Amino acid sequence: MSAPLDELRRPQATTPQPNVSRLASVNRDTPQAAGSRSHPKRLAAVVAEGDLFDAALVALVEGAGYGATLVEPAQIPALRNPAVLLVRSAGMLALVRRAPMLRTVRVVFLGDGVPGRDHIRIAPRAAGAESALRQALAAIIGPPEQSTPPAPANRVRVTEREREILQTYTLGATLRETSQKHQIAESTVREHYRRVVRRYEEAGRPIGNKAQLLLEFMADGWVRP
Numbered sequence: 375m376s377a378p379l380d381e382l383r384r385p386q387a388t389t390p391q392p393n394v395s396r397l398a399s400v401n402r403d404t405p406q407a408a409g410s411r412s413h414p415k416r417l418a419a420v421v422a423e424g425d426l427f428d429a430a431l432v433a434l435v436e437g438a439g440y441g442a443t444l445v446e447p448a449q450i451p452a453l454r455n456p457a458v459l460l461v462r463s464a465g466m467l468a469l470v471r472r473a474p475m476l477r478t479v480r481v482v483f484l485g486d487g488v489p490g491r492d493h494i495r496i497a498p499r500a501a502g503a504e505s506a507l508r509q510a511l512a513a514i515i516g517p518p519e520q521s522t523p524p525a526p527a528n529r530v531r532v533t534e535r536e537r538e539i540l541q542t543y544t545l546g547a548t549l550r551e552t553s554q555k556h557q558i559a560e561s562t563v564r565e566h567y568r569r570v571v572r573r574y575e576e577a578g579r580p581i582g583n584k585a586q587l588l589l590e591f592m593a594d595g596w597v598r599p
Contacts (some may be wrong), residue, residue: 439518
């Protein structure tokens with residue numbers, strides 16, 4: 375399971391190495407202890423690209439009700455029976471497919487321009503991408519766990535219009551694409567972004583870029599799969 379979102383927000387002197395020992399030792403035939411919150415068949419492995427969207431994708435999967443772990447490329451050969459692999463680039467997709475132990479593992483590719491029958495492809499900027507990811511996880515892993523993490527005590531309020539516009543923007547759309555989708559000027563998108571970022575700063579939760587804003591939106595429950 376990944377670190378909680380409040381830990382992701384805290385600056386760290388060094389980048390921690392993801393712990394894949396549990397995932398590497400998972401066997402589908404191993405029974406799970408009664409009452410355990412996690413289950414091997416619900417664990418999704420997110421292949422790291424080294425940017426903030428790694429944490430955002432882990433949070434998105436966990437928000438959908440599934441366990442998720444972040445895996446560095448060098449650790450891919452050590453994986454044993456993850457329920458699903460999530461990759462975001464053609465290079466990582468090729469790396470995963472070269473691992474003999476992962477040939478039977480289902481792969482969800484969140485990117486563009488790589489057709490193939492050996493993976494499920496989701497265009498991350500397409501309308502309904504979140505829903506498509508949720509459906510893919512349900513088809514591969516099974517029904518999600520019904521749980522909603524508590525919102526932070528210093529939750530920042532946003533209007534419905536701000537949420538709609540900034541959800542589009544933080545999930546990967548450019549300023550132009552966001553303005554065209556919502557039929558507003560690019561300057562209006564910028565103003566919504568600045569206004570909401572200012573509120574987070576006043577709440578003691580500084581935002582450095584739109585990927586960080588996406589994480590905060592998820593923590594506050596404004597963006598869900």
